[in-house]
Amino acid sequence: MVPQKFEYAAPDSLKSVLQLLDAGAKPLAGGMSLIPMMKLRLAAPEQLVDLQKVKELSYIRESGNAIHIGAMTTHYEVETFPVLLRKCPLLAETAAEIGDLQVRNRGTIGGSVAHADPSADYPAALQALEAKLVLIGAQKERTVSAAEFFVDAFTTVLEPGEIVREVIVPAEELGTGTRYEKVVQPASGFAIVGVAVRVRRSAGKISFVRVGITGLSNHSYRATSAEATLAGTTGAAADVQNAAALVAEGIDANSDLHASANYRKHLASVHAARAITTAISRAS
Amino acid sequence: MATTIAGVEKEKLVGKRLRRREDPRLITGTATYVDDIHLEDMQYAAIVRSPHAAARILSIEIAAAQNSPGVIAVFTGKDTEKVGGVPCGASLPGLRVPHHNVLAVGRVYFVGHPVAVVVAKDRYMAQDAADLVEVNYEPLPAVADPEKALAPGAAPVHPEWPDNVAFTFHQDGGDVDKAFAEADVVVKQRITSQRLIPMAMETRGVVAEWHGADRQLNLYTSTQIPHLVRTLVATMLGLDENRVRVITPEVGGGFGSKLNVYAEEALMGWIAQKIQKPVKWIETRRENFLCTIHGRGHVDYYELAAKRDGTILGIKLKIIQDVGAYHQLLTPAIPTLSVLMMPGIYKTQNIRADIVGAFTNCMPTDAYRGAGRPEATHGIERMVDILADELQIDPAEIRLKNFVANDQFPFHTATGLMYDSGNYAAPLKKALDLVDYGKLRQEQADARKQGKWIGIGISTYGEICAIGPSPATPAGGWESATVKIEPSGKVTIMTGACPHGQGEETTFAQIAADELGISVDDVLVVRGDTSIVQYGIGTFGSRGTAIGGTAVYFALQDLKEKIKKFGAVLLESDDVTFSGGNVVCNKTGQSKSLPEVAASAYRAMKLPPNTEPGLVSTRFWEPPNFTFPFGTHIVVSEIDGQTGEVKIRRYVAVDDCGNRINPLIIDGQVHGGIAQGIGQALWEQAVYDDNGQLLSGELTDYAVPRAHMMPWIESEHTTTPSPVNPLGVKGVGEAGTIGCSPAVVNSVVDALSPLGVRHIDMPLTPEKIWHILSKGA
Numbered sequence A: 001m002v003p004q005k006f007e008y009a010a011p012d013s014l015k016s017v018l019q020l021l022d023a024g025a026k027p028l029a030g031g032m033s034l035i036p037m038m039k040l041r042l043a044a045p046e047q048l049v050d051l052q053k054v055k056e057l058s059y060i061r062e063s064g065n066a067i068h069i070g071a072m073t074t075h076y077e078v079e080t081f082p083v084l085l086r087k088c089p090l091l092a093e094t095a096a097e098i099g100d101l102q103v104r105n106r107g108t109i110g111g112s113v114a115h116a117d118p119s120a121d122y123p124a125a126l127q128a129l130e131a132k133l134v135l136i137g138a139q140k141e142r143t144v145s146a147a148e149f150f151v152d153a154f155t156t157v158l159e160p161g162e163i164v165r166e167v168i169v170p171a172e173e174l175g176t177g178t179r180y181e182k183v184v185q186p187a188s189g190f191a192i193v194g195v196a197v198r199v200r201r202s203a204g205k206i207s208f209v210r211v212g213i214t215g216l217s218n219h220s221y222r223a224t225s226a227e228a229t230l231a232g233t234t235g236a237a238a239d240v241q242n243a244a245a246l247v248a249e250g251i252d253a254n255s256d257l258h259a260s261a262n263y264r265k266h267l268a269s270v271h272a273a274r275a276i277t278t279a280i281s282r283a284s
Numbered sequence B: 001m002a003t004t005i006a007g008v009e010k011e012k013l014v015g016k017r018l019r020r021r022e023d024p025r026l027i028t029g030t031a032t033y034v035d036d037i038h039l040e041d042m043q044y045a046a047i048v049r050s051p052h053a054a055a056r057i058l059s060i061e062i063a064a065a066q067n068s069p070g071v072i073a074v075f076t077g078k079d080t081e082k083v084g085g086v087p088c089g090a091s092l093p094g095l096r097v098p099h100h101n102v103l104a105v106g107r108v109y110f111v112g113h114p115v116a117v118v119v120a121k122d123r124y125m126a127q128d129a130a131d132l133v134e135v136n137y138e139p140l141p142a143v144a145d146p147e148k149a150l151a152p153g154a155a156p157v158h159p160e161w162p163d164n165v166a167f168t169f170h171q172d173g174g175d176v177d178k179a180f181a182e183a184d185v186v187v188k189q190r191i192t193s194q195r196l197i198p199m200a201m202e203t204r205g206v207v208a209e210w211h212g213a214d215r216q217l218n219l220y221t222s223t224q225i226p227h228l229v230r231t232l233v234a235t236m237l238g239l240d241e242n243r244v245r246v247i248t249p250e251v252g253g254g255f256g257s258k259l260n261v262y263a264e265e266a267l268m269g270w271i272a273q274k275i276q277k278p279v280k281w282i283e284t285r286r287e288n289f290l291c292t293i294h295g296r297g298h299v300d301y302y303e304l305a306a307k308r309d310g311t312i313l314g315i316k317l318k319i320i321q322d323v324g325a326y327h328q329l330l331t332p333a334i335p336t337l338s339v340l341m342m343p344g345i346y347k348t349q350n351i352r353a354d355i356v357g358a359f360t361n362c363m364p365t366d367a368y369r370g371a372g373r374p375e376a377t378h379g380i381e382r383m384v385d386i387l388a389d390e391l392q393i394d395p396a397e398i399r400l401k402n403f404v405a406n407d408q409f410p411f412h413t414a415t416g417l418m419y420d421s422g423n424y425a426a427p428l429k430k431a432l433d434l435v436d437y438g439k440l441r442q443e444q445a446d447a448r449k450q451g452k453w454i455g456i457g458i459s460t461y462g463e464i465c466a467i468g469p470s471p472a473t474p475a476g477g478w479e480s481a482t483v484k485i486e487p488s489g490k491v492t493i494m495t496g497a498c499p500h501g502q503g504e505e506t507t508f509a510q511i512a513a514d515e516l517g518i519s520v521d522d523v524l525v526v527r528g529d530t531s532i533v534q535y536g537i538g539t540f541g542s543r544g545t546a547i548g549g550t551a552v553y554f555a556l557q558d559l560k561e562k563i564k565k566f567g568a569v570l571l572e573s574d575d576v577t578f579s580g581g582n583v584v585c586n587k588t589g590q591s592k593s594l595p596e597v598a599a600s601a602y603r604a605m606k607l608p609p610n611t612e613p614g615l616v617s618t619r620f621w622e623p624p625n626f627t628f629p630f631g632t633h634i635v636v637s638e639i640d641g642q643t644g645e646v647k648i649r650r651y652v653a654v655d656d657c658g659n660r661i662n663p664l665i666i667d668g669q670v671h672g673g674i675a676q677g678i679g680q681a682l683w684e685q686a687v688y689d690d691n692g693q694l695l696s697g698e699l700t701d702y703a704v705p706r707a708h709m710m711p712w713i714e715s716e717h718t719t720t721p722s723p724v725n726p727l728g729v730k731g732v733g734e735a736g737t738i739g740c741s742p743a744v745v746n747s748v749v750d751a752l753s754p755l756g757v758r759h760i761d762m763p764l765t766p767e768k769i770w771h772i773l774s775k776g777a
């Protein structure tokens, strides 16, 4: 297929980008989601503004207890960047699960979160990490939490003219164990379900736990009742099972050719248990 | 085996793992495909297609499209009514053949049915304008499932045939009633082979160029059968066949889907005449899903009668074939191949088969790698396992018991075939050794105790290759070759088989190099242009080497005789031999090289008696029979007891394709075939909903296996030459697909057998298995 006619601009400053966005342009990042949609004519933006040349959007910086990741950072960079591998391995492990090498070389974290595909991988990790997203428009900049950001399938709190500027994730405290488990949809490679887990132990008990879920329903979420059930336990197999059984509680699960709602919920529990078990084994 | 060059041994190339000579251009991106053809003032076509599976066309508004920038023409079915119908080449008694217009007239029959075509200066403008064509439809009830289509009260696909029966076919062999009456046990099973999408990497594409003054049409098209396309498109367009030139540049995969004549091929030829300019149409991936033939689409009802000792007495089979809305080139012939293959490699002499072809509001089915034979093999190999389970006999043992024995060849089957040669136990035993079967069963028993789900699946397949003798093939089953030795001694082979990725540019060169005692680098293989290559049939049905290669072989024999004659003149001797690339005088030992002899044959200073100048031979070789390769695939799989996911732990393939010209290429064919077989067994399915909408209509939903999803394939072979052709080759293009799917399914059913599971239909999705596990637990 071929797209409809569109204008294209590739400025090298954030300021010019924001001006164009203000005038109604649509941002183009890695193009891994947007271009296929344009070719299928499911999207037909009249003006594209390519963020590729904007150096101000491409960085990974550590500052205090946080790591700031510019929106244009590719999945491959997230997967391999030493600071992330050491201090936020959950995000790196998640990035490594996205698509194939070509996709990871072009696709960006900003594009992925803005696109808000309900089967995308990052959102699970970002929920578990309680990440913050910095959004910027011509008039204002604001910071929202991952929990607020993802509203519905392909829907976020982004307003017209606004883009994701950066994603802020915590630098993990020493001893945190993390894991991303994914059930791969065999055709698309996206997540049928994805479970991201972070745990810490203290005095033989689970002192901290976060569970982020993607793929199960219209948007990613934190499985807070599973977290509450696991917290304070020793993290024994039965505790893990009890907690994992709750990850899909009250969720209106998606159903498609590849997995019915019930099966999706079942997979979420099975993989939550596996992810929690691995995360605990990685916690020290 | 060796020939001598002036006393030096020249190693034979046949049997060597030569790298494919066609690959450098393919992997460096310098090969030319249809979309790489650019002609002066070429226009682009975009096709408007039906979003409904069944609807009346009330009106088509084309004015907006006509006025869209860059548009030079818009055509609808009214304009093209004089173009001949899309042909069905197969015939069966009572076959109902609906007229298949190149653009729909009055009514659409499947989603994707072409309704109008827009021609514009570039493909963007063409698509923009196509979006402006407004078609008013009155949707009608549709039917997308073959069994539902045959049920009373189903919506008729074609109103003239309200029962939706496209054809029926019956075959009896031996005395099946007696066999069933005498049986100790009868096992029955409904087995489906789901609809699949052939998914060539290169979609279809056509460029048509009209030379009005000469009434000459050049048609570039991605096809497996350029000459048949020429004949049939010329007929559809009312052109002289000798003024239609079909050029097939590189073909990026066919798998049967390009063994066809499509509406778009004639349509572009017709448009080029109308607009007096070249026109290009390149199928989008979405169109490829909707409008290129699909494969399989079987619902099979099997009954197997046997003695308590496992001897199979007879087989009954009822096939319901999902035809789709029309017959494409070979649609109704495909399930008849399943019937031919239904006894597999077992000696039972009693069969009864019935086929009902059902029209549905879907894309027609037709040949997809294996074409009828994977369905049959899947059926019989599943049934043999079910029988083994019923009788508690080991699946390897029950197969050995029923194999056609080595001294029974040539073997006449109950379905009317004559199996050429075979040693069916050899690959089975080899495969069992490779997996260390006894130990493996022990490991399985141990694993079961630990709650693990491990399964071992055996498939001992046979297949029909080298399709096929002309009386058994819709368009003639021979193949042609012209071999030219140029004055310099370089060799050009023109093959009618039109290989397109199977590697014959290498294997035919290996054959020629050995026969003439020259290097493969001195041989060029030319294909795919009807103005250059003599009439040919094409590549499909694992026929390229067995038939096309044999034609090459016989042309080479002619030339060797002629080379000797010219050499004898040069050496002034009657007593010469041709070996190692030289004509040698047996008395003096003096020799003349092939280039010297070739030059003399064209210079023609002195001709041998009764001999014309030149070194060219054309042969059309008619095979006396099919060939029948066979083999054993064994799969060891493990099921995740919590999720139902199937992992293939081991894949052993022992294939016997007769003599082996290039084992490297054979491995490639086997690997590719197995990838498609595993695809069918585990992931792929073309799913239409009840309204005839294709739900798995994108690569995001249709799961073609990727490299990382494949197991390691341990590939081995046995060699049983075919007596059908002098090369002793049988064919291997489809073996992988045919042998594979039952091995995978048998392994998974074996893994789940403690739960009493006897059969699971493909694809073995994790969810399906999970349901079985949850019920069992």
Ligand SMILES: Cc1cc2nc3c(=O)[nH]c(=O)nc-3n(C[C@H](O)[C@H](O)[C@H](O)COP(=O)(O)OP(=O)(O)OC[C@H]3O[C@@H](n4cnc5c(N)ncnc54)[C@H](O)[C@@H]3O)c2cc1C
Residues within 6 Å of the ligand: A026, A027, A028, A029, A030, A031, A032, A033, A034, A035, A071, A072, A097, A098, A099, A100, A103, A106, A107, A108, A109, A110, A111, A112, A113, A114, A115, A117, A119, A120, A121, A122, A158, A162, A163, A164, A165, A188, A189, A190, A191
């Ligand atoms: C073959 C394939 C496999 C894939 N597999 C996976 C997978 O397994 N898991 C997974 O999670 N994803 C997968 N993806 C999607 C991939 O991760 C994309 O890269 C990602 O979803 C979009 O990122 P992008 O940079 O390519 O964005 P684009 O495609 O350029 O843009 C996507 C959308 O976001 C908007 N946008 C882009 N950047 C910003 C920004 N900074 N602020 C606001 N809006 C913005 C665009 O306007 C557009 O609407 C796959 C994609 C492909 C093609």
